[in-house]
Amino acid sequence: MNVIPAALATATALGGAGTLAALALPYRARIVAVGVLTCGIGVSGTAAGVAALGGARWAAVLPGLLPLTGTRLAVDALAGLFMAVAGTVVAAVGVYGIGYACGHGPHGIGSRTAQAVLPLFALTLVLVPVAASVSTFLALWELMALASLTLVLTEHAERRTVRQAGLWYAVLTHLGLVLLLAGFALFAAGAHGETFTALRTGAHLLSPTARGLVFVLVTAAFASKAGAVPLHAWLPRAHPEAPSPVSALMSAAMVNLGVYGLVRTGLDLLGGGPAWWWLGLLALGGLSAVHGILQAAMASDLKRLLAYSTSENMGLVLVGVGACGLFAAGGERPLAALALAAALLHLVNHAAFKALLFCAAGSVLRATGLRDLDRLGGLRPRMPVTTACFALAALGAMALPPGNGFIGEWLLLQSLIHGMRVPGVAVAVVLPLSVALIALSAGIAAAVFVKALGVGFFARPRDARAAAAREAPPPMLAGMALLAAATVTLA
Numbered sequence: 001m002n003v004i005p006a007a008l009a010t011a012t013a014l015g016g017a018g019t020l021a022a023l024a025l026p027y028r029a030r031i032v033a034v035g036v037l038t039c040g041i042g043v044s045g046t047a048a049g050v051a052a053l054g055g056a057r058w059a060a061v062l063p064g065l066l067p068l069t070g071t072r073l074a075v076d077a078l079a080g081l082f083m084a085v086a087g088t089v090v091a092a093v094g095v096y097g098i099g100y101a102c103g104h105g106p107h108g109i110g111s112r113t114a115q116a117v118l119p120l121f122a123l124t125l126v127l128v129p130v131a132a133s134v135s136t137f138l139a140l141w142e143l144m145a146l147a148s149l150t151l152v153l154t155e156h157a158e159r160r161t162v163r164q165a166g167l168w169y170a171v172l173t174h175l176g177l178v179l180l181l182a183g184f185a186l187f188a189a190g191a192h193g194e195t196f197t198a199l200r201t202g203a204h205l206l207s208p209t210a211r212g213l214v215f216v217l218v219t220a221a222f223a224s225k226a227g228a229v230p231l232h233a234w235l236p237r238a239h240p241e242a243p244s245p246v247s248a249l250m251s252a253a254m255v256n257l258g259v260y261g262l263v264r265t266g267l268d269l270l271g272g273g274p275a276w277w278w279l280g281l282l283a284l285g286g287l288s289a290v291h292g293i294l295q296a297a298m299a300s301d302l303k304r305l306l307a308y309s310t311s312e313n314m315g316l317v318l319v320g321v322g323a324c325g326l327f328a329a330g331g332e333r334p335l336a337a338l339a340l341a342a343a344l345l346h347l348v349n350h351a352a353f354k355a356l357l358f359c360a361a362g363s364v365l366r367a368t369g370l371r372d373l374d375r376l377g378g379l380r381p382r383m384p385v386t387t388a389c390f391a392l393a394a395l396g397a398m399a400l401p402p403g404n405g406f407i408g409e410w411l412l413l414q415s416l417i418h419g420m421r422v423p424g425v426a427v428a429v430v431l432p433l434s435v436a437l438i439a440l441s442a443g444i445a446a447a448v449f450v451k452a453l454g455v456g457f458f459a460r461p462r463d464a465r466a467a468a469a470r471e472a473p474p475p476m477l478a479g480m481a482l483l484a485a486a487t488v489t490l491a
Contacts, residue, residue, distance in 0.1 A: 004058040004075050007048035011126055014040045018119025027106040032098055034115045035475070038122050039094030045087025045126035052080025059132065066135055072195055074132035078268070081344060082260045085351045086125040086253040088486060094122070096359050096479025097245040099472060103366050109243040114154045118246075121147035125253045129260055134184045134194040141180070141257075145173045148254060151246040152238045165237035172234040176221040183217030186210060187269070199269045211270060215277050218265045219284075226258030227311040228288040228318060236295065239307035240371065244362025247303060251310045252355035256347055259317050263340075266325060275329045275424065281322030282430055286437040288315030293444045297451075302361050302371045305452060306354065309397060312441055313350045313405075317343045319434055320412050323419060330422040339415040346408025349490050353396030353404060356483040360390035363472040363480070364456070368465045373452060378461030382469045387457045389480045394449035396487055399442045404491035413438060 018037035022030050052058075052075045063070035075083070097118070101110045108114065124144035131137035153166040188194040190210055191202030206214070224231035235255075239247045262281075266273065292311030299305040320343025327336035361371070363386040370376055380387045395403035399410075416435050420428065461467040471477070 002056050002058055003051045004048045004056055005060070007044045007051070008073075008075075008127070008130065011041045011044035011048070011123060014038075014044065015119045015123035019116045022112055022115035022119075027110060028102070030112070030115050031101045031110060034118060035094050035098035035101070037094075038097065038119050039091045041119060041122045041126065042087045042089070042091025042094055045083050045090060047087075048075065048126075049080040049082070049084025049087055052077055053084060066139060069133060069135040069194065071136050072133040073130045073136065074196070075130055078260070078263065079129035081348075082129040082256060083126055085256060085348055089249060089253045089351055089355045089483075090122045090125060092355065092479045092482040092486070093245050093248050093359070094479075095482065096248075096362075096476050099475030099477075099479070100243070100245055100362055100366060102473070102475075108155045108158070109245065111154070114151060114243070117147050117150045121151060121246075121249065125249065125257070128257050132196045134188055134199075138177070138180060138184070142177060144254065144257070145177065148246070148250060149173065152242045154243055154246070155241070159241065161237075162241045165234075165241040169234040169238040172224060172231060176224045176231070179217045179221035183214045183221065186217070187214045196269060200271070203270050208274075211273060212277070215266060215270060215273055219262060219281065222258040222261035222265070223284060223318065224258070225261070226255050226314040226318065227292075228258075228284055228315060229291050229311070232288065232292075232311050235311055236304050236307045239310070240301055240303035244303075244358055244365060247307075247362070248355045248358035251307065251358055252351040255310060255314055256351060259314070259321065259343075259347060262318070262321055266321075267328075267340075272325060272328050275326055275426065278322045278325035278329060279426055279430055282319055282326065282434055285315045285318030285320075285322055286434050288312070288318065289441045290315075290437050293441045293448060296448045297444055300373045302364065302373055302376070302452065302456060303358070304371075305373075305448065306357050306361060309357075309445070309448070310350075310354060312445065313346065313354070313397075316409065316412065316438060316441070317347050317350070319343075319438065320346065320415070323412075323415055323431075323434070326427065327415075327419055327422060330424075330427075332419065332422055335415055335419050335422075338411065339419070342408055342411035342415055345411065346405070349396060349404040349408050352483060352487045352490055353393040356389055356393035356480060356487055357397065359476070359480050359483060360386050360393065363476055364469070366472065366476075367469040368463070370463060370465055373455045375463040376456040376461070376466045377459040377463075378466055379457045379469055383471045385477050386472055386480070389484050390457065391453055392484055392487055394453050396491070397449050398446040400446065402491050404487050406491075409438060409442060
């Protein structure tokens with residue numbers, strides 16, 4: 001029996017039920033109901049993703065959902081990987097969010113609006129990889145963008161910086177939508193169809209110039225969603241200002257979908273391309289990695305530090321995807337497979353440790369009301385479980401053994417080193433530089449998280465609120481425990 005359609009139907013039903021529960025139930029009841037139903041969405045998405053990774057396939061056409069084109073859905077192994085990652089993060093954050101929202105009262109993340117939108121956002125994270133046509137993909141992509149924007153603005157009445165972050169996010173995410181519309185419209189016109197099957201079979205009908213323009217347009221859009229320089233400006237603003245459960249979902253699940261779009265479009269639908277495509281992506285990824293970790297090193301806001309770390313890690317993933325395309329263009333298929341495996345493995349590991357880091361930061365923020373590392377300190381004896389979770393996740397972010405972030409970066413370095421045999425002057429320059437940039441980012445990352453852990457948790461408290469901190473409530477600890485277990489298992 002194929003579990004994928006049942007799991008997706010269950011996730012969709014739970015998303016609708018979560019929204020209705022948020023609108024109908026009183027404060028305490030809606031927090032628990034939405035948390036449980038959101039967790040169920042995650043479990044259903046994980047089940048469908050794992051089934052796809054195990055070899056199951058599914059496709060469907062629903063003609064009545066979207067006018068003119070209908071809705072086309074399909075699940076393969078690539079979609080399954082991103083569904084499983086998003087589902088696991090959603091399930092853990094759903095549990096965590098119960099405890100987090102209960103401490104904020106019926107406002108902010110506990111409000112009806114935020115609680116109604118949260119299950120929809122979680123559902124889109126699972127469903128975006130299932131889209132099998134341009135219209136379906138863009139509809140789900142825009143729904144994800146609008147839901148996340150609403151959640152970013154949850155605390156707009158409390159801080160002016162939230163409104164500024166929302167404006168940046170709205171502008172850049174819809175700039176990305178415009179680029180996607182232009183790229184996919186050009187692609188669909190040249191391929192004579194808007195389904196992914198038609199795009200895949202008709203990609204050869206486009207001229208080299210048109211193919212290159214499609215790749216540049218969609219790469220700019222998807223790289224922006226992944227937090228890559230220079231269209232990353234929304235990420236260090238929106239992630240810190242969003243409620244911590246939302247920050248975890250955005251940084252550990254939503255940014256991954258930018259990578260999914262790149263892999264799906266560049267390697268699958270377009271079928272690969274010339275070396276210059278991938279050299280540009282390599283440069284973009286390397287620049288993002290170094291810029292992100294340098295900004296993180298200078299940040300004193302704990303959540304902003306973690307947001308810049310997301311930009312760094314997504315840059316490393318883009319380096320892997322770029323190396324895969326470059327090696328495939330040079331006929332080195334085993335090396336291309338190794339580079340893509342390294343990129344996707346690092347993406348999976350990053351989702352685990354980054355969700356845990358944001359949840360631990362949320363526990364600190366809930367207990368102290370502080371995000372400034374210069375005012376924290378003394379948390380280890382007062383919040384021992386949160387400290388242990390942050391330390392475990394920080395070890396992964398440092399890419400040091402036995403942390404779970406080590407193996408992905410190590411495999412990426414191996415693929416780049418062995419790829420230097422690919423002929424070409426540009427390759428001979430870019431690959432050694434990429435190796436150096438990865439090594440540099442890893443070294444700075446170690447310093448960044450030693451600083452965050454030492455100053456924020458082990459140093460003496462520098463504020464009365466830090467000195468009076470108390471451990472997070474059981475639902476938050478349970479959510480972090482699930483992410484910690486995933487991190488340890490991956491390591």
